[in-house]
Amino acid sequence: MRLIEQVWFYRHQAKWLIVPLLAPLSLVFWLLSVLRRALFTLGVKSSVKVSCPVVIVGNIGVGGNGKTPLVLFLVEQLSQQGIKVGVLSRGYGGQAPHYPYLLNEQTSAEQAGDEPVLIYQRTKVPVIVGSDRVAAALQLIAQGCQLIISDDGLQHYRLQRDYEILVVDGKRQFGNGLLLPAGPLRETTARLNSVDRIVVNGDKPLNVSTVKPINTMLLTATRVVNVKTGEQQMLAEFIAQHPRVNAMAGIGDPPRFFQYLCELGFVLDKSQGFIDHQAYNQRLLAPLISANYPLLMTEKDAVKCTAFAESSWWYLPVDAQFIGDGGQQLVTDIKQLLQK
Known part of the structure; x- marks a missing residue:
């Protein structure tokens, strides 16, 4: 996880240096944000109403x-x-x-x-x-x-x-x-x-x-889907067959995904978090590929891996x-x- 995110969300000790350093820029950001919204509110900048909600x-x-x-x-x-x-x-x-x-x-x-x-x-x-x-x-x-x-x-x-x-x-x-x-x-x-x-x-x-x-x-999950073939399998059945997996996530908070997998009953052999919207290739994911364990990822990651996915790669769709x-x-x- 990037240091700045640890400062923002987890009260990393670096906050005592980084926050005072960046605070003047935050003030400028606030002033620009308030001004921008006021320009729309006052009609100085025009907004557009379209014909449907x-x-x-x-x-x-x-x-x-x-x-x-x-x-x-x-x-x-x-x-x-x-x-x-x-x-x-x-x-x-x-x-x-x-x-x-x-x-x-x-x-x-x-x-x-x-x-x-x-x-x-x-x-x-x-x-x-x-x-x-x-x-x-x-x-x-x-x-x-x-x-x-x-x-x-x-x-x-x-x-x-x-x-x-x-x-x-x-x-x-x-x-x-x-x-x-x-x-x-x-x-x-x-x-x-x-x-x-x-x-x-x-x-x-x-x-x-x-x-x-x-x-x-x-957010709940009931099934897993194979990234390469689209095959679906019920989650409980998959966990029974593959209790230990490797995992990856390129989302806003990767540890949250890994924690959820553990709560579902998986044991993570390897896990790797990436930045949100990370672009993938076979070489980048090579350390997570194993002959022994499937690779489990988020649905958002899967749409970027279909072109080079292996048969042991699966994703976990979640529903609200x-x-x-x-x-x-x-x-x-x-x-x-x-x-x-």
Whole structure:
């Protein structure tokens, strides 16, 4: 794990040097953020309202926190009720031939980024990537979409939104509570009071107060999927056959994935964490390849490994589940947007 992340989230002793050094830059970041949002609020910079509802699934910090599983949940739930949903994303890490770029069956993670490819492969709904979210939204509408879900983009104020969902990693939450670069936040925690709903990924209570409704989301797994062949196997059966595995994760918090594997009953022989959105090749993963143990990874990693995967490589898809009726509350709120 990078030293700066240990300072942000785990109170590493280097904070006594690094935080005072970076604090002036955080002040500048805060001033620019406040000014930028004020320009949109006052109408100095124009925002665009598109012809269908836009739902933002975002966060105020850096790193993974569960946005993509929540997007998948919403897309699947709304699609089952006959609503044509489209997804837009920045497409971080991808190099598409043009933007906005509409994903298809041949689109690779190198072109569109790992998360958009994951969403498309799981849901088969229209997914578009591009930094100009207004242009991407208009193209989704041209595809016949009735509702747009933006994977991230909470701070992209040029695109007007009808509903904001702020996702919080229940484990790491807001770190040291400071803005970039002294801390992990892009906006202060005061932003929690201006969104429509907060979803906490994990069963730990928030360490800050808010007046907005909070739902608790848990990520659960029931099966594993072979990266090379697509074969599926029930998780309990797989663990019985392969109790010891090697593991890798290129996500916001790799130790969380490894801890979850241990909670499921796996014993990790080797584990390797990579930076979020890490690009992979056979040579990079060679130390994790074993004749004795399968290699287990996240679904986000798998979409970048299909071209060179071996038959012993598997990924663990996770699904969002809600404590109580929180998930249904979200779906009901969003469906009501279509009636306005």
